Amino acid sequence: MGSMLAVIGPGDAADPRLLTVAHSVGREVAEHGTALVCGGLGGVMEAACRGARERGGLTVGLLPGLDRRAANPYVDVAVPTGLGQGRNLLVVRAADAVIAVGGSWGTLSEVALACRDGKRVVSLSGWQVSDTQGGTVPGVTPAADAGQAVLLALGER
Amino acid sequence: MGSMLAVIGPGDAADPRLLTVAHSVGREVAEHGTALVCGGLGGVMEAACRGARERGGLTVGLLPGLDRRAANPYVDVAVPTGLGQGRNLLVVRAADAVIAVGGSWGTLSEVALACRDGKRVVSLSGWQVSDTQGGTVPGVTPAADAGQAVLLALGER
Amino acid sequence: MGSMLAVIGPGDAADPRLLTVAHSVGREVAEHGTALVCGGLGGVMEAACRGARERGGLTVGLLPGLDRRAANPYVDVAVPTGLGQGRNLLVVRAADAVIAVGGSWGTLSEVALACRDGKRVVSLSGWQVSDTQGGTVPGVTPAADAGQAVLLALGER
Amino acid sequence: MGSMLAVIGPGDAADPRLLTVAHSVGREVAEHGTALVCGGLGGVMEAACRGARERGGLTVGLLPGLDRRAANPYVDVAVPTGLGQGRNLLVVRAADAVIAVGGSWGTLSEVALACRDGKRVVSLSGWQVSDTQGGTVPGVTPAADAGQAVLLALGER
Numbered sequence: 099m100g101s102m103l104a105v106i107g108p109g110d111a112a113d114p115r116l117l118t119v120a121h122s123v124g125r126e127v128a129e130h131g132t133a134l135v136c137g138g139l140g141g142v143m144e145a146a147c148r149g150a151r152e153r154g155g156l157t158v159g160l161l162p163g164l165d166r167r168a169a170n171p172y173v174d175v176a177v178p179t180g181l182g183q184g185r186n187l188l189v190v191r192a193a194d195a196v197i198a199v200g201g202s203w204g205t206l207s208e209v210a211l212a213c214r215d216g217k218r219v220v221s222l223s224g225w226q227v228s229d230t231q232g233g234t235v236p237g238v239t240p241a242a243d244a245g246q247a248v249l250l251a252l253g254e255r
Numbered sequence: 256m257g258s259m260l261a262v263i264g265p266g267d268a269a270d271p272r273l274l275t276v277a278h279s280v281g282r283e284v285a286e287h288g289t290a291l292v293c294g295g296l297g298g299v300m301e302a303a304c305r306g307a308r309e310r311g312g313l314t315v316g317l318l319p320g321l322d323r324r325a326a327n328p329y330v331d332v333a334v335p336t337g338l339g340q341g342r343n344l345l346v347v348r349a350a351d352a353v354i355a356v357g358g359s360w361g362t363l364s365e366v367a368l369a370c371r372d373g374k375r376v377v378s379l380s381g382w383q384v385s386d387t388q389g390g391t392v393p394g395v396t397p398a399a400d401a402g403q404a405v406l407l408a409l410g411e412r
Numbered sequence: 413m414g415s416m417l418a419v420i421g422p423g424d425a426a427d428p429r430l431l432t433v434a435h436s437v438g439r440e441v442a443e444h445g446t447a448l449v450c451g452g453l454g455g456v457m458e459a460a461c462r463g464a465r466e467r468g469g470l471t472v473g474l475l476p477g478l479d480r481r482a483a484n485p486y487v488d489v490a491v492p493t494g495l496g497q498g499r500n501l502l503v504v505r506a507a508d509a510v511i512a513v514g515g516s517w518g519t520l521s522e523v524a525l526a527c528r529d530g531k532r533v534v535s536l537s538g539w540q541v542s543d544t545q546g547g548t549v550p551g552v553t554p555a556a557d558a559g560q561a562v563l564l565a566l567g568e569r
Numbered sequence: 570m571g572s573m574l575a576v577i578g579p580g581d582a583a584d585p586r587l588l589t590v591a592h593s594v595g596r597e598v599a600e601h602g603t604a605l606v607c608g609g610l611g612g613v614m615e616a617a618c619r620g621a622r623e624r625g626g627l628t629v630g631l632l633p634g635l636d637r638r639a640a641n642p643y644v645d646v647a648v649p650t651g652l653g654q655g656r657n658l659l660v661v662r663a664a665d666a667v668i669a670v671g672g673s674w675g676t677l678s679e680v681a682l683a684c685r686d687g688k689r690v691v692s693l694s695g696w697q698v699s700d701t702q703g704g705t706v707p708g709v710t711p712a713a714d715a716g717q718a719v720l721l722a723l724g725e726r
Contacts, residue, residue: 102323102333133332135334156331156332158332158334160334164348166259166351174313175290175313175315175332176259177292177315177317177334177345177348177349178348178349179345179348179349180348180495180496180498181494181495181498182494183658183682183685183686184494184495184655184658186682187654187655187658188334188336188345191321191334191335191336191337192334192335192336194323200701201700201701201706202685203681203682203684203685203708204681204685206677206681206698207678207681207682207685210674210675210677210678210681211654211657211674211678213674214654214673214674214675214678215654223701224701225698225699225700225701225706226698226699226700226701226703227677227696227697227698228696228697228699229672229696229697230671230672230694230695230696230697232697235672235696237674337652337653337655338651338652338655339651340501340525340528340529341498341501341651341652343525344497344498344501357544358543358544358549359528360524360525360527360528360551361524361528363520363524363541364521364524364525364528367517367518367520367521367524368497368500368517368521370517371497371516371517371518371521372497380544381544382541382542382543382544382549383541383542383543383544383546384520384539384540384541385539385540385542386515386539386540387514387515387537387538387539387540389540392515392539394517416637447646449648470645470646472646472648474648478662480573480665488627489604489627489629489646490573491606491629491631491648491659491662491663492662492663493659493662493663494662502648502650502659505635505648505649505650505651506648506649506650508637
């Protein structure tokens, strides 16, 4: 199989503007012929899956619980893990690169794990991380829009 | 998404007869319109994926390592987990029911975890488990052939 | 730290005879100056921890849930994992060798994972595994009593 | 058993000033009669374990690899997990509260997971997290010194 991009971000608490961005990211991922992996639930995850589906992309959802039916309706392959937030690491490991849309503690855990593993991480409206002195910590690349985010994540920019 | 069946069994040590059986199981799974999940490597896993692919089925491989390229060529969705044998539990949790083809310690760990969770487990030429007195332990249903195994796993027999 | 032995077996469903055996195993483990790791709950796990405690041994319980208070009262170090049966693999990985007292599907999953990893596995009144033809599968060593089980697990017999 | 505090922070890349702080944190944890859990390796983890040991505390190390001998010499209970950075989640789940000393991506993943689960998180010289607009994200409490950090983590301040 080809590459797989993770799209991560807040679930049901995501604000509408983020959902629009996530939807665009999903479409862009699919248009590049790349599969999309996420946490499988609502909010950013659902919007991204919906976008990917509209463009014929394949969507994978790694769920925190044990019930496949918790997946949003745009997930093609639902994998119940029963690991709770332990599935965050699996989302990162499943992906070649990660696009964060918005911020939450769960999202930040995935960003941090991906940076720890040296994977490309691109952020759209995400939380910001600075070191003790307030300096920038290298690892996360900000993007201006969905199209740029996907190109950066694929290493094409 | 619909249901997903796990096909489990020995990897590269599998004997040729088992591979023929696993290939038939993969085809039957796909013909029932069901996705197939497995450990993603060679032997029984590869034969089952090959069979499913031939009949247009979707195949998911949950890999023990971190490198997607370890997946056999018939895996549609490769998920590197980096959990080693910890991925065995994920194969079981991802599936609605489990079909074991042949036996190995890794396979038996998956059979045991699936029985522990009360999932349907069907066995073709698998190892046998008996209690301290040599009596039968309920949990695993033997099947005569691939077709029957899939029907039993789907609860249609 | 020194070595650590896992004592595994059924939880609250364990019959009284098994509890007596598990209690003796716990005492023997402690008398050899070895720490004991288990799944942290009742039945065989609790009896083994109680035995180890009586002889001044250290006991570690890797719990399936998220609440430390689920540990039996003889666990010194309770580690809530939230992984459900995923903690079975951790019990095996934490240990240098494994002693099974009695049988259950959860117990068998640990036996199988330990054998898969090539660890020493000793069984007292455990379930039996045979291959397709009914032949013995190498990997598990039966013991006659608690004292012999611990010596075998430590590789001293 | 009583409560358990996690001390997290960079491994071998930690600067000497952080090690002094971590050492003090370890001593304070032990003086409160609380067990210490960490990732079991060098740097902040080792300094904290050394401090706890000096004051008679119990130290638990949840290791990323499969070899118990990778633990630093001040770990009483070494648990090899073989989960890589997956053990970060286990460190958080094992603890009632978390003290971060310094920052790294691995450390941040643990901070984020702990905040996600609503656990108390105290930071000494840690990385800083702000939202998209640069505002403060509630969840992490800064401490001025080791003594205050432990009191805050124990909810006594």
